[in-house]
Amino acid sequence: MKEKMFCYQCQETAGNTGCTIAGVCGKKPEVAAMQDLLVYVTKGLSSITTKMRADCLPVSQAVNHQISRNLFTTITNANFDRDFIRLMVEDTLEMKENLLGQLGSTDGLPEAAFWNGPKEDFESKAAEVGVLSTKDEDIRSLRELITYGLKGLSAYSKHANALLHDNEAVDAFLQNALSKTLDDSLSVDDLVALALETGKYGVDGMALLDKANTDAYGHPEMTEVEIGVRQNPGILVSGHDLRDLEMLLEQTQGTGVDVYTHSEMLPAHYYPSFKKYPHFAGNYGNAWWKQREEFEKFNGPILMTTNCIVPPAESYKDRLWTTGTTGYPGCRHIDSAYGEIKDFSALIEQAKTCPAPEEIETGTIVGGFAHEQVFALADQIVEAVKSGAIRKFVVMAGCDGRQRSRDYYTEFAKKLPEDAVILTAGCAKYKYNKLNLGDIQGIPRVLDAGQCNDSYSLALIALKLKDVFGLDDINDLPIVYNIAWYEQKAVIVLLSLLYLGIKNIHLGPTLPAFLSPNVAKVLIENFGLSGIRTVDQDLKLFFGDEA
DSSP states (O other): OOOSOOBOOSTTOGGGTOBSSSOTTSOOHHHHHHHHHHHHHHHHHHHHHHHHHHTTOOOOHHHHHHHHHHHHHTSTTTBOOHHHHHHHHHHHHHHHHHHHTTOSOOTTOOHHHHOOOOGGGHHHHHHHHSGGGSOSHHHHHHHHHHHHHHHHHHHHHHHHHHTTOOOHHHHHHHHHHHHHTTOTTOOHHHHHHHHHHHHHHHHHHHHHHHHHHHHHHOOOOOEEEEOSOOSSOEEEEESSOHHHHHHHHHHHTTTTOEEEEOGGGGGGGGSGGGGGOTTEEEEOSOSGGGHHHHHHHHOSOEEEOSSOOOOOOHHHHTTEEEETTOBOTTSEEEOOOTTSOOOOHHHHHHHHTSOOOOOOOOSEEEEOOOHHHHHHTHHHHHHHHHHTSOOEEEEOOBOOOSOGGGHHHHHHHHHSOTTEEEEEOSGGGGGTTTSOOOEETTEESEEEOOSGGGHHHHHHHHHHHHHHTTOSOGGGSSEEEEEEOOSHHHHHHHHHHHHTTOOOEEEESSOOTTSOHHHHHHHHHHHOOBOOOOHHHHHHHHHGGGO
């Protein structure tokens, strides 16, 4: 059967080789084509901005933001709307033409900088510039590793930008690195070095977002979050964007409508600023992949601020709203420029007509263990380690997903020795954050730092412990890494950890399909990267026969 598309950017790609007929995520070939074209023209735009900087010409924030938004739009499960993406291609082509006119010389620019075909050529051009247009398997693998890392970095930049925080150095690197994925003169070694440099800027990008979030909302603190429901109508907020949540909470005050978080929005409850809203009711449901069942039962409107969207059932599609870089055909979209207030009035009016959410569980879960909260517990934690009460920390950050093989992480958490503490961030936590794992001398055995970008907190915690214990090498800490991945934000987190020198990371439930055998060999031999095995085998590896 002739391939209709090719995409292997996420962990669930078909057969762990690539989606060729339609995306496992629900992405159709025509959407995949527009995403490929959007990435291509964004690489062309980035080559222009890189040359502008080399020529000492200014690059505006609007251009930087367009590039970040373009990449974020192509992240797994973010946008399924072909027409939405096509308009972004058109906007990018117009921006390219305007910037080309500012250059004194266009020598050395790639074909992608100049291509400006008509709309009727979009499909045919997309077929020429997709992933498989790079014929050498290892070069292709490294180009995609870098591109997917940059997609993750763009997501973190976009969230910071929404809070009016920018980092010109991060934007300049992102665009320079993106343009280099078009450079046929770069060798495998050059691209490996660029991948690690991408990790360096991944750390900087996560630091930018951490500062943006904490400047706006305070430092996360240990918090008990309700997972039951109230009797009022509700709005469910999914995705990752805290600014969208803040605007919605402001506009729902006094309306009789409660607001709930879903999946990666759970950590919003940990920030002090959000605790002032009495109608901020709690968290509803679990990780993204269960949304078709849970959104049905929620009864009220759902606001998708970012990925992950699962193609909705018709029964609640009219209640699914998108904003920012997200989109789904037939769902209503709300948007505004950074710094402007989004108008959620139509969504709120719909909520008032809906029944209250159906209760699917009761109780509370505890989180809020980002870097400042853990630093406040540092003496207690250090004493527990020195006394032997805590033998090891296990970093289990990352993403959750649909595959049954991910039950490994639930079983792993259940079987951990009772003197082990889990450090987590991202939606991977939903595999074990509702288990009763207890505490060690008052320290919960699951320390949730927050969203996937809050893996930055886990890195800061590791560096702090390294200093406290007077170690020369971060890998000498009693910390092991057993990380689950799904989409491209996990790729930038992985590259950031590698840049920080962390070795022997276990990545599952499968290694990425986009890693060629030779590229995987480089990561295995130089960084000790490996996949997972059985729970018992991995516990024995991490803890010895006492596991």
